[in-house]
Amino acid sequence: VFALASAASLVEKIALEVRGLSRSEVAEVEEGRPEGSSAMPHKRNPILSERLCGLARVVRASLAPVLESEALWHERDMSHSSVERLVFPQCFILVDYMLDRVEKLLGELVIYPERMAKRLDEALGLPFSEGLLLALVRAGMSRKEAHLLVARLSSEALRTRRHLREVAEEAPEVRARLSPAELEGIFDLRNVLRHVDEVFDRVFSQGYKGGDDQR
Structure with a gap:
């Protein structure tokens, strides 16, 4: 669950950055299919990014009952069983969904480099x-x-x-x-920016290895 919570938090960091850069006064990026605000039609809400941030909170909140299950009677009572039966499947399903959705988010992300350049000038x-x-x-x-x-x-x-x-x-x-x-x-x-392409190639290339035995 700790690993799943870390993965969910990583997805949230990406989604949070998209949300920040999508604000009307920034407008450097936009979700591929943003939804308009029901009250303010000019707004382009980053619905998917907001959903991912909310789900990350749910996954992290699952740590509490897992930690509470550390103290068991006589080394091994069954009070942890109900927790694990609920928390483990839920966290795996949520993180699997989040990883799928963040891939969609980044794949469809609309970027406005001219707006970025303008803000740098400002x-x-x-x-x-x-x-x-x-x-x-x-x-x-x-x-x-x-x-x-x-x-x-x-x-x-x-x-x-x-x-x-x-x-x-x-x-x-x-x-x-x-x-x-x-x-x-x-x-x-x-x-x-001279090393950006090299960094991206190293991180995202198919043959990249995060460690001696990790792909």
């Missing part, structure tokens, strides 16, 4: 702040000093509604350690 380059911090550390700045500097530059970017790269280019501490070309690379989305 973020003023702040998602690249970690890359800037790490580049400064590699260039010899202490991590604490780099963290404080990038935090200050990020606040300045937000306050003035300017791109973080533009603010960083004006900072003497940054110019002393990073060249214009290096700064350009830090804020280039292609560099951030």
Whole structure:
């Protein structure tokens, strides 16, 4: 049941991400066949994702009666039997259904990359702040000093509604350690995504092995 609860929670994490990215103010993804709201026709409700999140709670809740069955009279009374007869089949059936539905969810998921790109532009380059911090550390700045500097530059970017790269280019501490070309690379989305295909191939390829003896 612990393994089943973990599997259900993993499915829920995926579904929860879809729900978040499906919100009207985000709208970066959409379920393949979303249902409209009965009260607000413009809404596209992620019904399947919401269902998976609810079922994950049911599976996790099944841990409680299983744990309660740890303490038995004289090592082996039969009070656990009724629990196991109910919980085990239910959890296997629910997780089997959840795995089938999450495969359908991901297979039919509609993605809007142009909306993602627009939101990145609106973020003023702040998602690249970690890359800037790490580049400064590699260039010899202490991590604490780099963290404080990038935090200050990020606040300045937000306050003035300017791109973080533009603010960083004006900072003497940054110019002393990073060249214009290096700064350009830090804020280039292609560099951030350069290993994505390799990661996906490694994880989802048919021949991937999670361990020495696991497929």
